[in-house]
Amino acid sequence: MHHHSWPARYSPQQLSRRLSKAIDSDTIVPYFQPLVDLRSERISSFEVLARWHDQQLGTIPPEVFIPLAEREGLLDTLCLGLVARACEQAASWPGDFKLSVNVTPPQLQRAKLTGQLIDRVIDSGFPISRLQVEITETALFSDMSIALEEIERLKCLGVGLVLDDFGAGVAGLHRLQSFPFDTLKIDANFVRSLDSRRASRKIVSAIIGLGHSLGMRIVAEGVEEHTQAACLIALGCDLGQGWLFGRPQPATETLRLLMERGISPAPQKPARQHHRLMELRTLYARLPMALGFYDATLGHVDSNALFQREMPHASRLDERRLDQLLPPPMDQACHQWHQQLRQGDDTAFGCSLDASGTSRLDAHPVRDEDGVLIGISVIIARH
Numbered sequence: 367m368h369h370h371s372w373p374a375r376y377s378p379q380q381l382s383r384r385l386s387k388a389i390d391s392d393t394i395v396p397y398f399q400p401l402v403d404l405r406s407e408r409i410s411s412f413e414v415l416a417r418w419h420d421q422q423l424g425t426i427p428p429e430v431f432i433p434l435a436e437r438e439g440l441l442d443t444l445c446l447g448l449v450a451r452a453c454e455q456a457a458s459w460p461g462d463f464k465l466s467v468n469v470t471p472p473q474l475q476r477a478k479l480t481g482q483l484i485d486r487v488i489d490s491g492f493p494i495s496r497l498q499v500e501i502t503e504t505a506l507f508s509d510m511s512i513a514l515e516e517i518e519r520l521k522c523l524g525v526g527l528v529l530d531d532f533g534a535g536v537a538g539l540h541r542l543q544s545f546p547f548d549t550l551k552i553d554a555n556f557v558r559s560l561d562s563r564r565a566s567r568k569i570v571s572a573i574i575g576l577g578h579s580l581g582m583r584i585v586a587e588g589v590e591e592h593t594q595a596a597c598l599i600a601l602g603c604d605l606g607q608g609w610l611f612g613r614p615q616p617a618t619e620t621l622r623l624l625m626e627r628g629i630s631p632a633p634q635k636p637a638r639q640h641h642r643l644m645e646l647r648t649l650y651a652r653l654p655m656a657l658g659f660y661d662a663t664l665g666h667v668d669s670n671a672l673f674q675r676e677m678p679h680a681s682r683l684d685e686r687r688l689d690q691l692l693p694p695p696m697d698q699a700c701h702q703w704h705q706q707l708r709q710g711d712d713t714a715f716g717c718s719l720d721a722s723g724t725s726r727l728d729a730h731p732v733r734d735e736d737g738v739l740i741g742i743s744v745i746i747a748r749h
Contacts, residue, residue: 554588
């Protein structure tokens with residue numbers, strides 16, 4: 367969308383103050399833009415987009431306030447608030463669509479933010495396996511190893527990984543090789559010139575072939591004309607996103623769109639996982655013993671005060687996996703146990719936390735009523 371009419375007469379300081387207030391008051395709201403199957407036009411997912419209308423400044427375009435939020439150190443708070451609100455709204459909607467949220471490479475390198483993101487989705491009741499994280503191709507990672515750890519953590523929970531704006535930057539092929547992407551989005555500039563530039567059609571065709579050869583679904587961004595959609599279908603593209611299929615809309619209009627299409631409610635199994643987790647959290651808070659709960663990737667979800675006193679390196683609970691907090695050689699033993707657990711083994715893990723053996727940690731897999739692993743229950747006891 368173009369926002370050339372937005373008045374630029376406001377100072378950065380004034381805009382920054384208004385932005386901080388908007389984030390604190392949840393004035394910046396999620397809008398939802400559909401992605402559809404190009405052949406059936408069935409809604410496959412929605413991309414969550416931030417929209418801000420200020421009473422004093424008017425409508426502020428995201429290309430203005432998103433970079434400002436990043437410079438002011440407010441982007442994490444903005445992102446978490448939007449994800450929580452979008453997931454809460456979408457949790458009761460009919461259909462099995464996915465939600466895509468945008469995360470910058472610097473954000474993905476902060477383990478604490480990844481844990482908070484997972485918590486927000488779980489708390490909302492929206493199935494985390496229907497969440498997708500979009501990473502733009504144009505930005506670079508400063509620490510690939512940390513980013514890969516956090517991506518693996520998300521992937522283990524069933525979160526999809528999307529490479530956005532492919533073709534707009536210089537890191538595309540390297541990024542494809544380095545990360546386990548499920549979906550690739552072709553930059554809108556190539557799509558808009560499909561009708562007028564033969565070179566664009568060749569590039570789009572090559573990107574589609576490359577993505578399919580790597581087992582990815584391909585999304586074309588910026589689809590505005592029926593002729594573009596027809597060309598994309600002929601080239602083998604899977605999904606389309608753009609004004610032809612729907613502009614970004616608030617939650618009420620998005621729900622109306624789903625209802626008009628007669629989409630039936632989705633299965634409620636993930637909600638049972640959510641309820642089970644809430645029961646565990648309540649239990650942990652009340653029992654007089656050191657209890658903690660970790661997700662299926664060994665990322666910290668919740669723990670009571672006793673656990674936080676007994677656990678080594680407790681100040682880093684939200685930054686490191688369970689195995690990374692244990693003393694050697696127990697860290698490696700826990701890592702190997704986790705690998706076996708992911709392959710279907712259901713045995714428990716136990717180890718001493720000190721040389722005297724007076725403090726012992728025991729970890730047990732937790733499954734829901736359908737046998738789906740929802741996390742790890744950890745107990746620390748003194749003997």
